[in-house]
Amino acid sequence: VTLLDNAAFSLANQGFLGPKNKLESEIIMETEYPVPQNRQKTPGRQIMTLIGTFVIMLAGWVVIYHRQLTGLYTIKTIYVQFDDDLLTELGAYTGFFDLQIRPWTVGIERLRYNAVKGDGYFGYCSKERAWTFSLVGDDPCGHALIQSSDTLSFDINEVAGEEWYVTEDPELERFFPMEAFFLSSACQRHWDCGGHGHGTCEENRCICAEGRFGARCDYEMESVCERIEIDTERPIFRNSRDYSTDYLLLRDNDGHIVTVYDHAVYYKEAGDGLDVLLYMGFRWGLTHSTTGLEGLVEHTREGLVTYFTETVDFHAATHLKGLEFFSDPIEFNTPDDGPSPVGISWWLVQNAD
Secondary structure (H helix, E strand, O other): OHHHHHHHHHHHHOOOOOHHHHHHHHHHHHOOOOOOOOOOOOHHHHHHHHHHHHHHHHHHHHHHHHHHHOOOOOOOEEEEEEOOOOOOOHHHHOEEEEEEEOOOOOHHHHEEEEEOOOOOEEEEEOOOOEEEEEOOOOOOOOOEEEEEOOOOOOOHHHHOOOOEEEOOOOOOOOOEEOOOEEEEOOOOOHHHOOOOOOEEEEOOEEEEOOOEEOOOOOEEHHHOOOEEEOOOOOHHHHOOOOOOOEEEEOEOOOOOEOEEOOEEOEEEEEOOEEEEEEEOOOOEEEEEHHHHEOOOOOOOHHHHHHHHHHHOOOOHHHHEOOOOEEEOOOOOOOOOOOOOOOOOOEEEOOOOO
């Protein structure tokens, strides 16, 4: 295109394209056009530009890092369910854990999740590059009972779906894969709390509407069985003593369902006390009030209501002294995870009287 343009201009300048075009070409030839001088950036200005860019990027990184340290990008409450295959008491620590920002520490170690009920906390162990769960001590690396897969993430929720490991003895540091382990925020939005209108999500925890209960407000109080019966045809319930064959839903004096681990409690008068069916975090259990509930004074329905609603903030690891039967595992948010123990299999505790 440039060659053709130059050839046409040359022909016009020599008069081959007519006198008018020749005149125009001569005018163009004689006209001077000022050429602007390029302003070269001095080395000093280039250095200042680089320094300014670096300072802006560093400031942005500091802001993001500070927000990570203060938990701004981290979920505020997690819900955890432990299995009990290796450690039988571990299932009792199922429940909510609230975020705590620890002072006088640096890095990801500042973030910790403390149990809302009972003992236990999740912390980050730099040595193992993993999130850990411990019952005692202040060092997440020193007394870990379970730990996550390797991670450098500030967000524990990022390893929720990864493999988690458990040990019988923290001193031995021999960890084995957990068969069933669940970790998540209870909710991220209102809809996660049982659906439309059944609850609100506040700091990753469901606040249930009137008439609903459960970790995610999945259960409707009106639909919970008021009375359940044991299948007496099963040989397992013919051992030791005569157990109650039917149980009543435990309600307080205002008619509200009494819950333990976000599940209903059932009872029946038996001898000098009560047979009690209750959820323990990973399984249902059957116990007797005189031998199984630490701190219960009055072994009546009213006494049981007061015990669960006022006397203690019930935690199976602390207040459950003994069991006579326990159920199959009940994994969170599965079809078996209902408000009552209907339709599940039971096992006799070997040391039951």
